[in-house]
Amino acid sequence: MITPLLEVQGLKVHFPIRGALPWITAAEVHAVNGVDLRVYKGETLGIVGESGCGKTTLGSAILGLQSANSGQINFDGRELSLNAHADDRIGMQVIFQDPFASLNPRRKVWKTVGEPLLVTGVQQDEVRVKVTEVFKSVGLQTTHLDRLPHEFSGGQRQRLAIARALVRRPKLVVCDEPVSALDVSVQSQILNLLNQLQIDFDLTYIFISHDLGVVKNVSDRIAVMYLGRIVETASAERLFEAPAHPYTHALLNSIPRLSAGRRRRKVIKGELPSPTQMFLGCPFQARCPISIDICGTTLPPIVELSGDHSVQCHQPHTNTLHKAKE
Amino acid sequence: MTSRLLEICNLSIDINGRRIVQDLDLRIEQGETLALVGESGSGKSMTALALIGLLPEGGQCSQGEIHLGNTELTNSTEEIWRKVRGRKIGMIFQDPSAALDPLMTVGGQISEALSLRSIKGRRALRDAARDLLSNVGIPDPNNRLDQYPYELSGGMSQRVMIAVALAAKPDLLIADEPTTALDVTIQAQILDLMQDLQDESGAAILLITHDMGVVSESSDRIAVMYAGTVVETGITKKVLSAPAHPYTQALLRSIPTLDAKRGTMLEVIKGNVPEPGFWPMGCRFAPRCRHAQAGCNAEVPNLKTIHGQHAVACFRLGEIEA
Numbered sequence: 001m002i003t004p005l006l007e008v009q010g011l012k013v014h015f016p017i018r019g020a021l022p023w024i025t026a027a028e029v030h031a032v033n034g035v036d037l038r039v040y041k042g043e044t045l046g047i048v049g050e051s052g053c054g055k056t057t058l059g060s061a062i063l064g065l066q067s068a069n070s071g072q073i074n075f076d077g078r079e080l081s082l083n084a085h086a087d088d089r090i091g092m093q094v095i096f097q098d099p100f101a102s103l104n105p106r107r108k109v110w111k112t113v114g115e116p117l118l119v120t121g122v123q124q125d126e127v128r129v130k131v132t133e134v135f136k137s138v139g140l141q142t143t144h145l146d147r148l149p150h151e152f153s154g155g156q157r158q159r160l161a162i163a164r165a166l167v168r169r170p171k172l173v174v175c176d177e178p179v180s181a182l183d184v185s186v187q188s189q190i191l192n193l194l195n196q197l198q199i200d201f202d203l204t205y206i207f208i209s210h211d212l213g214v215v216k217n218v219s220d221r222i223a224v225m226y227l228g229r230i231v232e233t234a235s236a237e238r239l240f241e242a243p244a245h246p247y248t249h250a251l252l253n254s255i256p257r258l259s260a261g262r263r264r265r266k267v268i269k270g271e272l273p274s275p276t277q278m279f280l281g282c283p284f285q286a287r288c289p290i291s292i293d294i295c296g297t298t299l300p301p302i303v304e305l306s307g308d309h310s311v312q313c314h315q316p317h318t319n320t321l322h323k324a325k326e
Numbered sequence: 327m328t329s330r331l332l333e334i335c336n337l338s339i340d341i342n343g344r345r346i347v348q349d350l351d352l353r354i355e356q357g358e359t360l361a362l363v364g365e366s367g368s369g370k371s372m373t374a375l376a377l378i379g380l381l382p383e384g385g386q387c388s389q390g391e392i393h394l395g396n397t398e399l400t401n402s403t404e405e406i407w408r409k410v411r412g413r414k415i416g417m418i419f420q421d422p423s424a425a426l427d428p429l430m431t432v433g434g435q436i437s438e439a440l441s442l443r444s445i446k447g448r449r450a451l452r453d454a455a456r457d458l459l460s461n462v463g464i465p466d467p468n469n470r471l472d473q474y475p476y477e478l479s480g481g482m483s484q485r486v487m488i489a490v491a492l493a494a495k496p497d498l499l500i501a502d503e504p505t506t507a508l509d510v511t512i513q514a515q516i517l518d519l520m521q522d523l524q525d526e527s528g529a530a531i532l533l534i535t536h537d538m539g540v541v542s543e544s545s546d547r548i549a550v551m552y553a554g555t556v557v558e559t560g561i562t563k564k565v566l567s568a569p570a571h572p573y574t575q576a577l578l579r580s581i582p583t584l585d586a587k588r589g590t591m592l593e594v595i596k597g598n599v600p601e602p603g604f605w606p607m608g609c610r611f612a613p614r615c616r617h618a619q620a621g622c623n624a625e626v627p628n629l630k631t632i633h634g635q636h637a638v639a640c641f642r643l644g645e646i647e648a
Contacts, residue, residue: 154598185577188594210510217582253514255510256539
């Protein structure tokens with residue numbers, strides 16, 4: 001059995017909501033509510049879900065940008081601290097969504113890109129050499145080292161953010177909606193680049209996005225999140241061919257497709273419930289088209305289906321479909 | 327034969343002396359959905375704002391005409407605009423939380439729009455507003471009427487805005503990226519709702535979006551905009567299955583689809599979308615076009631009909647393959 005590069009077990013991140021008096025906690029947002037996941041070396045794990053499902057919080061907790069309440073994170077043979085800003089995330093980097101907000105507008109870009117090296121005490125000359133190298137790998141012109149961020153377009157800025165993530169040769173890069181802020185014609189450049197760099201630099205990605213087309217293009221495996229839980233994990237092919245969770249089904253059905261022509265979608269009713277709500281049973285139960293009595297009272301177990309496909313549902317769809325066929 | 331609802335002829339829009347839209351021709355038939363597609367900076371939103379006379383400060387239609395039925399709109403007085411807005415043309419904006427008045431109840435905002443339809447009296451207005459809310463699929467409409475926008479989710483606010491836009495029964499509904507701010511499952515609900523309401527009311531929809539999937543599933547005709555001008559237009563199904571302009575072709579190939587395999591190289595359009603007003607000479611797509619020739623930057627190509635309603639603005643039409 002190969003050991004995963006990153007293994008997360010039972011991770012929970014809760015945010016308190018202050019009540020009328022500031023020292024009283026009125027409620028808790030269960031942003032990440034017991035997540036298990038494994039990421040193997042060299043692969044891309046896509047994490048998809050709608051806004052508020054906790055995908056960004058999960059990424060932040062893995063990166064140590066956000067404290068977790070409980071659980072365990074193992075990375076590259078070490079157990080990591082659950083506290084924010086613990087100094088142990090060596091080998092991990094991040095690419096954020098908005099390249100307009102993630103670059104210091106008053107700093108020359110080579111310093112921003114070289115920052116991960118500068119903070120560890122590498123000499124400026126040496127940093128400049130390394131930044132020049134990484135500029136070439138991400139397709140930026142080395143004559144632009146001394147420019148300021150405003151002189152770059154959106155796509156180029158995202159390249160700068162990628163360069164910054166790569167300059168220390170990380171093992172794992174968490175990409176949090178890296179192309180959502182870009183125009184379609186620029187988006188494809190960045191996706192191609194990320195795919196190429198994965199091969200060149202032997203990278204492992206966690207790719208967080210709400211756009212299933214984008215996730216399909218970069219991911220080997222995909223985890224679907226709903227209300228702080230991973231409800232289904234499968235290889236990208238399998239998830240699209242045989243989704244087992246009714247939420248995944250609904251999600252795939254809702255995406256407008258180029259090839260579909262004018263059509264009506266089979267939509268699920270209702271909206272994401274508030275993450276402060278406590279559920280006895282399945283969090284998707286209120287919107288689920290196939291829910292039964294037990295769904296309202298008991299949290300479904302994680303069922304392992306064939307071929308590295310797991311689903312948290314009392315009656316995974318593939319099973320009901322198979323039964324119907326018999 | 328359907329009849330013409332709105333016709334835009336040769337329209338140019340300037341904002342503070344910068345040309346944002348140039349020589350635009352568009353028409354919308356009654357009851358149809360026309361999708362206006364383009365990347366940011368292509369001028370699609372400004373075109374929409376010009377249609378309801380809400381161009382930002384310093385903006386004006388410097389050339390061309392907009393005909394709504396028999397009314398010419400480009401140089402209308404505020405008095406005429408007030409008769410058009412809401413009654414003839416309704417508008418749904420991208421961000422419902424910014425477009426609704428935060429200090430006014432949902433019922434109040436809908437009633438305001440309803441009063442354009444000369445419904446009088448508090449009771450009648452409230453009843454009509456409640457009916458509208460239940461029409462747009464809001465559960466428990468009676469209590470929702472007294473709520474403020476901050477109490478609603480994104481999907482619910484968008485439904486309220488649709489209710490406001492439809493209150494005065496307009497002939498044309500302009501929807502500027504109506505689902506961009508929403509999640510996919512909610513987007514599907516809103517798109518279906520718009521389609522249902524269109525079937526009921528027979529209103530035409532001008533759907534502005536950058537999402538080709540939405541275009542494919544929710545429109546009859548399409549107009550693709552690039553750098554302030556329409557480069558290709560036609561029946562949606564035909565344009566998407568056999569795009570003729572190099573920009574449309576490249577755009578469609580650059581979108582990651584659900585059917586493609588992992589790691590499939592996507593088509594890249596080199597360079598960036600030019601900034602509004604700083605367009606290259608000649609065909610504006612020429613510097614990014616892989617089919618461009620010497621002649622392409624001499625002058626701006628006009629829309630030429632290929633067959634039926636399919637028209638394309640490209641000099642190399644017929645010489646290049648899809």
